[in-house]
Amino acid sequence: MRLIDWQLAFEAHLTAPTPLVDSHFAATLLGGPTLDVHTGLAIYHNAYLSRLQDVLRHDFSALRYWLGDDEFAALTQAYVRRYPSDHYSLRWLGERFPAFILEHLVAEQSAPLAELARLEWAFTLAFDAPAGGPLTLDDMAQLRPQDWPDLQVTLAPTVQQILCRFNSVAIWRAARDASGLAESQALSRAHICLVWRHDQVCRYRSLEPSEACALAGMVGAGWNFSELCTELAVTYAEGAPLQAVTWLKQWVQDGMLERRAPQ
Known part of the structure; x- marks a missing residue:
């Protein structure tokens, strides 16, 4: 397997909805004495999602405060699966979050949530401008x-x-x-x-x-x-x-x- 193909396979694993491992990709890796390939890749998969959610918790702390940890975690997990990070800087991860809220939730719930998200994102834009x-x-x-x-x-x-x-x-x-x-x-x-x-x-x-x-x-x-x-x-x-x-x-x-x- 070429390096670029291996990198793309690893990226596909990290951004997949579940931590299940493609067998062809797994066959290219070696486990250790205390950590097998499937467990190691599952750790990477979960850690990647967790890191992205950490960024969103920071950028949208008021939204998290309002929703609570569990609902916010479910919402951000759905968001990063729908819109995976495609910029080299995590600074832009939350750019589409307000629009995602409008498309993901019913109107009665999404309108105030999306407005709060836009307000929080405005602080990020103002700080970095x-x-x-x-x-x-x-x-x-x-x-x-x-x-x-x-x-x-x-x-x-x-x-x-x-x-x-x-x-x-x-x-x-x-x-x-x-x-x-x-x-x-x-x-x-x-x-x-x-x-x-x-x-x-x-x-x-x-x-x-x-x-x-x-x-x-x-x-x-x-x-x-x-x-x-x-x-x-x-x-x-x-x-x-x-x-x-x-x-x-x-x-x-x-x-x-x-x-x-x-x-």
Whole structure:
């Protein structure tokens, strides 16, 4: 057997649903005085699955806290069998976990679970994202008055946006603090939760609808500062510029924005 064929056979054994050994593959191996081939391969098979589940337990600790160890173990075992690790780094193992939850469980159970998984995955993405070049308050202070009307911004690379229809943030916080098991509840009004990294620390914040709309207008629709003030004037009248500056200062202070190059 060529080395590449042996390696592929070993990979097939590790990712198989059961630790049963292919007889042709087993015949290429030698057992030891205290460990036969089939037992040794079963240990490798189980250890491989266990290692992948360890990664998912770390990346989705709130989900594990909510489900309990046994249900989480069953769910992650089904996941790694459905989507075996195909990247050299285990960092990406959980990328498809939220989508898998939606396809694997009934809708009533899967929707809040998948949302919590997306929230937890957002922290992983925010932690690993490149820092970029976020605007600072000093940068803003150096802007000339004539630069403000045309000022455009975009999100820093670390910022993740999650649309929450359930109390996922409260569940995540309860799991982090080990403060008791929060019950899943649908929110009366969905909200945007931002997750980002600033000063090497991951942070999160839920936005009120008006702030979420203003941020979406600037980073999504490409509003400049003048257009932001115009849009806010519908609600805030003469107070629109002050509200625009207040939000902009908060976003910059949080390290969430970069300046968009003029088109």
